[in-house]
Amino acid sequence: MSAIADFSTYKVISPIRSALEDDTQVTVLWLDGRTSPYHLLWLRDNCPCSRCVYSVTREQVVEILDIPEDIQAARVTLTDDGNLDILWQDGHASTYDAGWLRAHAYDEESLAERERLKPKKRLWGSSLAVPAFHYTDVMADDAALLAWLLAVRDTGLSLIHGVPTESGALVPVAKRISFIRESNFGTLFDVQSKVDADSNAYTAFNLPLHTDLPTRELQPGLQFLHCLVNDARGGSSTFVDGFKLAEVLREEDPQSFEILTTLPIEFRNRGRSSDYRYQAPIIALGENQEVTEIRMANFLRGPFSTLPATMPLLYRAYRRFITLTRDVRFRYRQRLEAGQLWCFDNRRALHARDEFDPASGARHFQGCYVDRDELHSRIRVLQR
Amino acid sequence: MSAIADFSTYKVISPIRSALEDDTQVTVLWLDGRTSPYHLLWLRDNCPCSRCVYSVTREQVVEILDIPEDIQAARVTLTDDGNLDILWQDGHASTYDAGWLRAHAYDEESLAERERLKPKKRLWGSSLAVPAFHYTDVMADDAALLAWLLAVRDTGLSLIHGVPTESGALVPVAKRISFIRESNFGTLFDVQSKVDADSNAYTAFNLPLHTDLPTRELQPGLQFLHCLVNDARGGSSTFVDGFKLAEVLREEDPQSFEILTTLPIEFRNRGRSSDYRYQAPIIALGENQEVTEIRMANFLRGPFSTLPATMPLLYRAYRRFITLTRDVRFRYRQRLEAGQLWCFDNRRALHARDEFDPASGARHFQGCYVDRDELHSRIRVLQR
Numbered sequence: 001m002s003a004i005a006d007f008s009t010y011k012v013i014s015p016i017r018s019a020l021e022d023d024t025q026v027t028v029l030w031l032d033g034r035t036s037p038y039h040l041l042w043l044r045d046n047c048p049c050s051r052c053v054y055s056v057t058r059e060q061v062v063e064i065l066d067i068p069e070d071i072q073a074a075r076v077t078l079t080d081d082g083n084l085d086i087l088w089q090d091g092h093a094s095t096y097d098a099g100w101l102r103a104h105a106y107d108e109e110s111l112a113e114r115e116r117l118k119p120k121k122r123l124w125g126s127s128l129a130v131p132a133f134h135y136t137d138v139m140a141d142d143a144a145l146l147a148w149l150l151a152v153r154d155t156g157l158s159l160i161h162g163v164p165t166e167s168g169a170l171v172p173v174a175k176r177i178s179f180i181r182e183s184n185f186g187t188l189f190d191v192q193s194k195v196d197a198d199s200n201a202y203t204a205f206n207l208p209l210h211t212d213l214p215t216r217e218l219q220p221g222l223q224f225l226h227c228l229v230n231d232a233r234g235g236s237s238t239f240v241d242g243f244k245l246a247e248v249l250r251e252e253d254p255q256s257f258e259i260l261t262t263l264p265i266e267f268r269n270r271g272r273s274s275d276y277r278y279q280a281p282i283i284a285l286g287e288n289q290e291v292t293e294i295r296m297a298n299f300l301r302g303p304f305s306t307l308p309a310t311m312p313l314l315y316r317a318y319r320r321f322i323t324l325t326r327d328v329r330f331r332y333r334q335r336l337e338a339g340q341l342w343c344f345d346n347r348r349a350l351h352a353r354d355e356f357d358p359a360s361g362a363r364h365f366q367g368c369y370v371d372r373d374e375l376h377s378r379i380r381v382l383q384r
Numbered sequence: 385m386s387a388i389a390d391f392s393t394y395k396v397i398s399p400i401r402s403a404l405e406d407d408t409q410v411t412v413l414w415l416d417g418r419t420s421p422y423h424l425l426w427l428r429d430n431c432p433c434s435r436c437v438y439s440v441t442r443e444q445v446v447e448i449l450d451i452p453e454d455i456q457a458a459r460v461t462l463t464d465d466g467n468l469d470i471l472w473q474d475g476h477a478s479t480y481d482a483g484w485l486r487a488h489a490y491d492e493e494s495l496a497e498r499e500r501l502k503p504k505k506r507l508w509g510s511s512l513a514v515p516a517f518h519y520t521d522v523m524a525d526d527a528a529l530l531a532w533l534l535a536v537r538d539t540g541l542s543l544i545h546g547v548p549t550e551s552g553a554l555v556p557v558a559k560r561i562s563f564i565r566e567s568n569f570g571t572l573f574d575v576q577s578k579v580d581a582d583s584n585a586y587t588a589f590n591l592p593l594h595t596d597l598p599t600r601e602l603q604p605g606l607q608f609l610h611c612l613v614n615d616a617r618g619g620s621s622t623f624v625d626g627f628k629l630a631e632v633l634r635e636e637d638p639q640s641f642e643i644l645t646t647l648p649i650e651f652r653n654r655g656r657s658s659d660y661r662y663q664a665p666i667i668a669l670g671e672n673q674e675v676t677e678i679r680m681a682n683f684l685r686g687p688f689s690t691l692p693a694t695m696p697l698l699y700r701a702y703r704r705f706i707t708l709t710r711d712v713r714f715r716y717r718q719r720l721e722a723g724q725l726w727c728f729d730n731r732r733a734l735h736a737r738d739e740f741d742p743a744s745g746a747r748h749f750q751g752c753y754v755d756r757d758e759l760h761s762r763i764r765v766l767q768r
Contacts, residue, residue, distance in 0.1 A: 007654050024696075037692045041699045046687050058654060059584045059683040063592055064699065065706040104687045111691065178658075182563045184761075200443045208447055216757045218602035264671060270391050270442060274562075275764035276757060287648060299443040303430050303488045307495065308421045312408075315425045315448065322449040373600045373660060377568075380659035 006048075006058060008384065010099030012082065019084055021076045028084070028101065036105035043086060044071050046104075047094040115288070121348075122155050123244040128332045131155055135162040135341075138176060145176055146382040148343075149375060152222060156345035157239055157332070163226055163341045170226035170341055170366055178374035181220055183213060184274045191225070191365035193358045198271040200299045204358045209240055209325040209350040210297035212369070215269040215276040219295060221372030223346040227336040231361030236335040238352040239344065242294030245324040246283045256317035261285050263314055266302035267295065277302070282321065293347040298322070325350060336365070347372070390432075390442060392768065394483030396466065403468055405460045412468070412485065420489035427470060428455050430488070431478040499672070505732075506539050507628040512716045515539055519546040519725075522560060529560055530766045532727075533759060536606060540729035541623055541716070547610055547725045554610035554725055554750055562758035565604055567597060568658045575609070575749035577742045582655040584683045588742045593624055593709040593734035594681035596753070599653040599660040603679060605756030607730040611720040615745030620719040622736040623728065626678030629708040630667045640701035645669050647698055650686035651679065661686070666705065677731040682706070709734060720749070731756070 014032035021027075026043060028036045045064045047053075054061050075087040084096040102110075131151035137144035138160060151158045163169050168188065174180050180187050185199070193204040200207060213219050225237075250257040264279040284293035306314055324330065336342060344351065346369070356363055398416035405411075410427060412420045429448045431437075438445050459471040468480040486494075515535035521528035522544060535542045547553050552572065558564050564571050569583075577588040584591060597603050609621075634641040648663040668677035690698055708714065720726060728735065730753070740747055 007656075007659070025692075039692070039695050039699070042688060042695060045699075054581075054584060054587065054589070057581050057584050057587070057683075060685070061584065061589060061683065063682050063706055065703050065710070069699075069703065104689065106689050106692060106695065108691060111689065178568065179566045182566065184562065184758075197438075197441050200438060200441050200445065203438065203441070205438070205445060217755070272391075273765060274761045275391070275768075276761045277764075278757070298447050299441075299445065301444070304426060305488065305490050305495065307492060308409075308423070308490060311423050311426060311490065315423070315429075315453075319449050319453065322447055326449070371601070373662070374568075377658045377660045380661075381657060384659075 006100065010097060010103045012099040013102050015082050016078060016084065016098050016101075019076050019078060021073055023072065026073070026076055026084070026086070028105075030102065034105070034107065034109060036102070036107045036110060038101070038105075040071050040073060041067070041069065043094065043096065044088065044092075046096070047092070048096070049092075049094060051092075119150075119154055121243055123247065124155065124157075124241045124332070125244060125330045126328060126332055128155075128157070128241075130157055130159050130332070130334070132159045132161060135160055135164075135173070139172065142382055146379065149177065149379050149382070152343055152345060153375060153379065156241065156243070156348040158343045160341040160343065161339065163339050165228050165338050167228065167366065170224050170368060173226075173341065173343075174224050174368050174370050177222070177370050177378045179370075181369040181371050183216075183220070183369065184269075184271070184276070187368060189367050191367055192363065193356075199269065204356050206355040207353045208298050208322075209238065209352040210299070211242075211295055211350060212297075212346050213269070213276075214267040214280075214295040214297050215278050215300055217278055217280075218371070219293070220346050220369035222343060222370045222375060223351070223367060224341060224343050224370070225336070225351075225365050225367045226341040227338050228364040228366060229338055229362045230336060230365075232363040233357045233360040234354045235356030235363055236333055236354045237342065238331050238333045238354070239349050240325055240330045240332070242296070242348050242350045243291045244330060245321065246291040246294065248324060248330075249283075249321060253317075253320055255313070256320045257283070259310075259313055259317040260321060263306055263310070265295075266305065267297060267300045268302045269300060282318075294350060295347070296321075296350060345372075390484065394481060394487045396483040397486050399466050400462060400468060400482050400485075403460050403462060405457055407456070410457070410460055410468070410470070412489075414486065418489070418491065418493060420486070420491045420494060422485070422489075424455050424457060425451070425453065427478065427480065428472065428476075430480070431476070432480070433476075433478060435476075503534075503538055505627055507631065508539065508541075508625045508716070509628060509714045510712060510716055512539075512541070512625075514541055514543045514716070514718070516543045516545060519544055519548075519557070523556065526766060530763065533561065533763050533766070536727055536729060537759060537763065540625065540627070540732040542727045544725040544727065545723065547723050549612050549722045551612065551750065553612075554608050554752060557610075557725065557727075558608050558752050558754050561606070561754050561762045563754075565753040565755050567600075567604070567753065568653075568655075568660070571752060573751050575751055576747065577740075583653065588740050590739040591737045592682055592706075593622065593736040594683070595626075595679055595734060596681075596730050597653070597660075598651040598664075598679040598681050599662050599684055601662055601664075602755070603677070604730045604753035606727060606754045606759060607735070607751060608725060608727050608754070609720070609735075609749050609751045610725040611722050612748040612750060613722055613746045614720060614749075616740045616742060616747040617744040618738045619740030619747055620717055620738045621726065622715050622717045622738070623733050624709055624714045624716070626680070626732050626734045627675045628714060629705065630675040630678065632708060632714075633667075633704060637701075637704055639697070640704045641667070643694075643697055643701040644705060647690055647694070649679075650689065651681060651684045652686045653684060666702075678734060679731070680705075680734060729756075
């Protein structure tokens with residue numbers, strides 16, 4: 001009988017010194033002094049035995065509603081190998097791995113500790129040393145792959161050198177993470193100047209700093225942009241760290257920050273066969289008020305719609321944000337050459353393209369998307 | 385010069401009677417008595433002329449930051465055909481279509497009116513008459529297609545009869561909407577009992593009411609489940625309207641509703657080559673506190689993690705919600721037969737499967753996902 005309903009293993013950070021029970025919980029005292037209460041219902045809910053969890057999938061096959069709300073333990077003991085044993089009054093028996101218990105403790109200190117251990121974003125400006133990797137390494141070596149993916153997760157921008165300059169060569173790179181996210185622009189999109197453009201991206205215009213597909217409920221997480229040819233004059237890439245801009249705005253103009261984190265803005269992608277629209281604030285915040293996403297593309301923005309008294313405040317906030325995107329302190333600029341590939345967090349690193357002259361030479365980029373879910377899943381598997 | 389930067393056209397609900405300007409706004413008085421203020425910056429921002437908007441893509445090519453914040457109008461007039469003309473002090477000229485202006489008015493009454501006109505969800509229980517359609521109609525007839533898609537949007541559950549019982553036959557049905565959303569389980573997934581199951585879905589177990597892939601940031605919007613063979617004993621489908629359950633909970637137990645709309649719960653999909661996790665509340669609310677999504681699969685749930693004082697409240701709320709999913713008043717039950725296909729809003733209509741006996745006969749379903757964005761885009765295009 002396994003003591004963990006999980007594919008991971010959990011190191012014993014500190015052994016259990018003792019376990020005290022009362023009518024509602026078991027309180028575990030750890031050798032390092034921490035005290036962790038576990039409610040009886042929580043313990044019964046997390047019983048890892050093979051009657052509660054299907055061993056092949058490690059998924060629960062009972063529902064907690066089938067356990068009486070006032071369940072009681074008949075006996076709580078420590079096993080010889082330091083795990084926690086509970087014999088329940090109805091005869092069911094549960095064993096909990098000490099490492100697993102500690103990893104899932106929900107006393108205040110343990111929750112705060114897990115919060116502190118979450119990966120931190122590295123904010124950047126114009127002087128960024130872009131994390132750079134080589135194609136043959138990330139394709140062949142899982143350690144190089146992991147290093148690259150951690151850079152994408154934490155910095156939000158990366159460069160890969162030495163990618164073959166054939167059409168579709170970015171696909172195997174993206175598939176080192178997972179499958180590609182399709183959109184109405186296809187699985188791969190070709191960024192070239194087109195006469196019948198269905199987006200300003202497919203013109204030779206300057207494209208101001210933006211995220212791709214803000215018109216979707218879930219903006220694509222990672223964007224790959226692979227340069228096959230770049231012989232045209234102009235067309236340099238610029239990136240800004242949208243999370244950095246948001247923090248600057250939060251500090252310098254809290255009222256505008258409040259507006260951009262709460263007022264939904266509509267973005268629209270309209271074509272002959274599609275009509276995408278989505279409304280959300282430009283800056284999204286997580287549970288702890290941390291910035292989790294920027295949603296921004298001026299050329300896809302619908303007319304602002306908010307009460308007349310709020311409209312001037314919204315324009316003021318929006319102009320402030322665009323002012324920040326134009327501030328040279330934050331703009332990282334580089335011309336992508338043939339065989340290079342940007343991979344960036346599309347919901348964080350706003351990207352722009354200078355106007356280029358299609359008559360001066362060929363310019364052909366290919367792009368695709370992979371979502372954050374797939375990035376995080378891949379990192380977890382590589383870190384197992 | 386077009387007066388609309390849009391692919392849509394806008395009916396003139398009421399003509400403009402007069403337009404009054406001051407230093408900050410133009411106030412339009414409509415013949416039906418409504419008064420709509422438009423700030424000068426808003427009007428300049430929405431100038432539809434071919435210097436401001438690229439006519440091929442209908443996307444803006446200027447940014448409002450390039451317009452002075454204190455822009456002034458030199459002359460505001462009504463045109464002979466009832467539109468609004470503005471000559472700006474810098475010489476730029478803008479014409480606004482009266483129907484477009486009314487459709488984008490942001491006076492209090494207009495905003496409230498647009499809110500009222502949004503499509504309403506039809507909540508349901510066990511006595512639901514499932515919106516049913518025929519394969520040949522939805523494949524051949526755009527009016528039938530639209531009727532089906534509106535049912536999916538508003539009721540969240542639909543049935544299609546007469547689908548060929550060949551593998552992959554659901555693909556052209558899904559593609560009547562758009563491309564299929566891929567996941568780590570593939571583009572199409574085969575729901576059959578498997579020895580090496582990587583989810584309890586691929587066993588013969590009873591699966592309690594759930595949404596698919598709550599382990600992803602964006603749960604799939606629509607789910608298609610196509611029955612090729614159903615000769616095994618058992619395995620009936622059950623659906624509940626998760627939005628209905630949430631409203632019952634909001635009414636009967638506001639404290640539990642508050643907990644399930646605010647406390648993030650972790651869901652996990654773990655396999656040999658993937659490790660998906662996502663944390664979010666079970667009930668998601670929109671801007672106006674309306675229910676927009678249910679996220680729920682007991683067998684994919686991670687251990688609850690919240691402060692000890694909150695844990696009993698969370699279990700109480702969670703048990704209440706599961707109690708509601710088991711209440712026969714809300715459960716719609718039907719056995720899917722070969723050639724039938726469910727299409728439902730995976731983020732609203734929780735679905736369950738009774739245990740079946742794989743020894744008693746063959747059972748083979750195929751499924752796939754399409755997101756809400758694609759549904760809404762398709763509906764808009766069909767309604768143009």
